[in-house]
Amino acid sequence: MSGKIDRRGFLKRGLAITSAALLGGCEGLSDQPWVKRILDSTENLTLFSQRTLVSSSALAREYAEDEISPKFRANGSTNPDDSAYQAHVANGFADWTLTLGGLVEQPLALSLADLRKMPSRTQVTRHDCVEGWSCIGKWKGVPLKALLEEARLKPEARYIVFYCADDLGETGTEAGKYYESIGMVDAVHPQTILAYEMNGETLPVAHGAPLRLRVERQLGYKMAKYVMAIEAVAGLADLRGGRGGFWEDRGYEWYAGI
Secondary structure (H helix, E strand, O other): OOOOOOOOOHHHHHHHHHHHHHHHHOHHHHHOHHHHHHHHHHHHHHHHHHHHHOOOOOOOOOOOHHHOOOOOOOOOOOOOOOHHHHHHHHOOOOOOEEEEEEOEOOOEEEEHHHHHHOOOEEEEEEEEOOOOOEEEEEEEEEEHHHHHHHHOEOOOOOEEEEEEEEEOOOOOOHHHEEEEEEEHHHHOOOOOEEEEEEOOEEOOHHHOOOOEEEOOOEOHHHOOOOEEEEEEEOOOOOOOOOOOOOOHHHOOOOOOEO
């Protein structure tokens, strides 16, 4: 096992879970200006705490293989009802391509085979869901940092955005498509990977095949599944709801550090 953050950031995790649970249990509150102010303040405290108290290169705890959970819960979408995605599933993602563009000098288009040829990282980590459950799993994939270095980010790039195949309740609209974003500190962190294997096997559809983001120092809703495209951007305000993610646009915190 590698270096750890064994202190799970109790205060930070509690703030993130409390605010998300508040919204999940009482959606009408999310429209109230005073609630939004409270949630924004807890997010700022979470981000400040992690950036101040924990090194940007510190690793989340990694576990032994005999600690892997016998069953890893599949949350959210488990089989996207998208014709293009289902066609990829049918042919084993043989003609699927990940694109990486936006504020880069060299846009990329990589097949799953291309990604598997790149240097990889394997890690056994704990997935903490905002709903209150946790599971330990083994993930293998390509470090996001390696892709960003190959694409050569432009100086003005500040965020990395992930666009996904799953649709959460607003079928047929762009707003319904899942998306997520992270800042550069997390984008280049050694444990931030695009996983194509889980527990020693090809990543299952229920867990985000062909590619799932793993950002091990944040809560589970940041771990975007079914990643189809990546974009480097200067800001988040012009993206859909303007808060940097599907759930964030609906009131969740953008920074969900643990």
